[in-house]
Amino acid sequence: MRTVLLLLMGVLALPQIYAQTCCSGGVPLSNNLGLPNEGKGSFFFGLNYDYNNLNTLNAGTDKLDDDSRLRITHSVLLSLGYAFTDRFSVETLFTWVDQSRTISQFGNENLTETSGIGDAVFLVKYAIPDLLGARTVLNLGVGTKAPFGKSDLTTAQGLQLTADLQPGSGAWDILGWASISKGLDFRPSATLSGSFTYRLTGKNNSYLNDTSIYEFGNVVQTNLGYTDQFLLFNTIFNPGVVVKYRKAFEDQIDASDLPNTGGQWVFVRPELSVQISPSIALATRLEIPVHSDVVGTQLTPTLRFTAGISYKLIKNKLNVLK
Secondary structure, eight states, X not given: OHHHHHHHXXXXXXXXXXXXXOTTOSOOTGGGOOOOOOSTTOEEXXXXXXXXXXXXXXXXXXXXXXXXXXXXXXXXEEEEEEESSSSEEEEEEEEEEEEEEEEEETTEEEEEEEEEEOOEEEEEEEEEETTTSTXXXXXXXXXXXXOOSXXXXXXXXXXXXXXXXXXXXXXXXXXXXXXXXXXXXXOTTOEEEEEEEEEEOOOEEEHHHHTEEEEOOOEEEEEEEEEOOEEETTEEEEEEEEEEEEEXXXXXXXXXXXXXXXXXXXXXXXXXXXXXXXXXXXXXXEEEEEEEEESSEEEEOOEEEEEEEEEEEOTTOOOOOO
């Protein structure tokens, strides 16, 4: 009976739900997995800023003529990786997130904003070189997303904010990750790569002040990319382009599907990294949606931009960052 009442309340509050339920807001965890293994003893550090703008309202695949709703997420992502051997490595991802939701109607503007430490990722990886031929590396990883962030923030009136506006999820997730890269024979400086991530989400058993159980939908993400390398002004530049597919299953509250959650998206992501020294690189990428198919009516991504710096330390040798 409690579940029926919650779903009924959601349906009666549809204008508000359209602004709240979006499956591509929040911290971009899957986008930032897969640090390179540069060999035994190598250490990798990365610091990135991510800006995600959602100002497109979709019903299924149809874009609605409505720009009164805006969702913006600012994220700071700290990545750390260490290789114990040439094949075995670990990486961690720590996050901080600031999220805002603005609804503009009838000359009035309603702003809700939250910020704080987000969830973290711990991943164990194993590299298999030359499994599918020369200059090919297959990487396999398994890990978890730990609920470091708060999931019970409230408004000034003492009402608990919805799950998608919380810095953390309040649940442990299981992550499976795989990537493969292949150096191209016809152009030795170029690399073709692909990756796959699956996130099996856990349950937040203390949602809405311990009155409900909330579970974000499982997520599948794949990437296919091409990267090249050239020298200009004695500096190495690495341009690339990635096609990304992401599918999020519907969220659940008390084991019942939540309306206006879930969907699938296709993005194109041009990238550029600059090797300013043997150990330090700068990188930027712009993610543009080319296809959005959401369940019900939801805000969906309009634009995403990421920029950051990385540092690598390799024991007893120096390599160019790939």
